Amino acid sequence: MSRPAAPEALTEPTERAGRGWTAALSLANGAIWVGWYGPLQILLALQAAELAPPGTAKESVLAWVTGAGAVVSMVSNPLFGALSDRTASRFGRRTPWILAGALGGAGALVLLAGADTVPGMALGWCLVQLTLNAAFAAVTAAVPDRVPQRQRGAVGGWVGAAQILGVVAGTGLATVAGGAGGGAGGVVAGYLACAGFVVLGAAPYVLLHRDPVLPADRRPALRLRALLAGLWINPRRHPDLGWAWLTRFLINLGNALALLYLLYYLRDVLHHPDPGGGVLMLTAVNAVTLLGTVVVGGWWSDRAGRRRPFVLWAGVLMTVATGLLAGWQTWPGALCAAALLGVGFGVFTSVDFALMTEVLPAAADRGKDLGLINIANALPQVAAPVLAAPIVQHLGGYRVLYGVAAAVGLVGALLVRRIRGVA
Numbered sequence: 001m002s003r004p005a006a007p008e009a010l011t012e013p014t015e016r017a018g019r020g021w022t023a024a025l026s027l028a029n030g031a032i033w034v035g036w037y038g039p040l041q042i043l044l045a046l047q048a049a050e051l052a053p054p055g056t057a058k059e060s061v062l063a064w065v066t067g068a069g070a071v072v073s074m075v076s077n078p079l080f081g082a083l084s085d086r087t088a089s090r091f092g093r094r095t096p097w098i099l100a101g102a103l104g105g106a107g108a109l110v111l112l113a114g115a116d117t118v119p120g121m122a123l124g125w126c127l128v129q130l131t132l133n134a135a136f137a138a139v140t141a142a143v144p145d146r147v148p149q150r151q152r153g154a155v156g157g158w159v160g161a162a163q164i165l166g167v168v169a170g171t172g173l174a175t176v177a178g179g180a181g182g183g184a185g186g187v188v189a190g191y192l193a194c195a196g197f198v199v200l201g202a203a204p205y206v207l208l209h210r211d212p213v214l215p216a217d218r219r220p221a222l223r224l225r226a227l228l229a230g231l232w233i234n235p236r237r238h239p240d241l242g243w244a245w246l247t248r249f250l251i252n253l254g255n256a257l258a259l260l261y262l263l264y265y266l267r268d269v270l271h272h273p274d275p276g277g278g279v280l281m282l283t284a285v286n287a288v289t290l291l292g293t294v295v296v297g298g299w300w301s302d303r304a305g306r307r308r309p310f311v312l313w314a315g316v317l318m319t320v321a322t323g324l325l326a327g328w329q330t331w332p333g334a335l336c337a338a339a340l341l342g343v344g345f346g347v348f349t350s351v352d353f354a355l356m357t358e359v360l361p362a363a364a365d366r367g368k369d370l371g372l373i374n375i376a377n378a379l380p381q382v383a384a385p386v387l388a389a390p391i392v393q394h395l396g397g398y399r400v401l402y403g404v405a406a407a408v409g410l411v412g413a414l415l416v417r418r419i420r421g422v423a
Helices: 019-051 058-085 095-113 118-146 149-181 183-208 224-229 239-259 262-268 275-291 294-304 308-327 331-357 363-394 398-418
Strands: none
Touching (some): 019 149, 019 183, 019 262, 019 275, 058 095, 058 118, 058 363, 095 118, 095 183, 118 183, 118 331, 239 398, 275 294, 308 331, 331 363
16 A cells, blocks of 8 residues: 655645745745844843943843843744644644744834843843744745755845845844934834834735645654654764754854944944944945845855855855954954955855755754754854853953954854765
């Protein structure tokens, strides 16, 4: 007796993803990044400076809050990915989690806006990370669900472009709303603007596009022990996945070290007259150069049928950019670093994403496995504050910080050569 054919949700896609689907998914992804980076680039730093108790450095408050949120992100992304793998809703596996995560993330941003103590601020940010990671895990898994391998570099490019536009939009909303409201009122207005964008950005994908349905009889059993055991992939059995994960982690750690205290770097080292506006300008410069390479890099990688060389040289270029922040501590130096970082990170974002989807062990666990891979994005947010705060305060300041960031990123770029199953 022949075995029934695998349902659409569990097969390797063969039909090219349409432009409308790609645009809607990219918009939803960008909206999630607005919800993250409006706070990370501007609002959390302002809130930390306002709420820091006497005798406590604002850098330490910001490091503690962002570190706690990153821990939540690190755990919640693979967990929600695994839950979406097991969702047999008539609306599909991913759509219910995108909707719930966007609505929950908006509510958490509103809660964070009203925080008037450091513990309240930390709780609010942890809830933002929890809910938006539910949406992000589902959005990420939708790509290997619906996009064939030969198209993933290009689609990864559009998704990556949406991410950086989300960073720009979040930073812009936080800056404009903050300037309009002034002081604490500006921080609140910034959070509310980001919350509204998260909901509106996710709506087109949720309302207009069908998600493949997992039949209830093909759903893996939801047992806690099995679920927790699945949150580990043995790198000895899957070495390519292990090396790919480590490459992403180290490059992202270098990037996180470079960006964590950017507002304070402009204020305290470069003495920029408008640090918030300076962050916005650097983010815009970075976005322009990133947008110039993220889609082209992914498309070029698809055409070449290769991933590793693109990731390697993108990482090397990002290392050079971070090194500029260490060796050329001027406003023109910061602008040049932002431009180069955008070029490198654009190619890395699209091509590394495509590479990751090609080392996944099984279609049934795409959401969970990509969630584990996304820990390589979240864990640097935990490690970066732990490393950065003592370096800035006791071990040489920002010059040493950016030198360390460059070295870490370079090691990550070189390790991509250890991957064997992807060209």
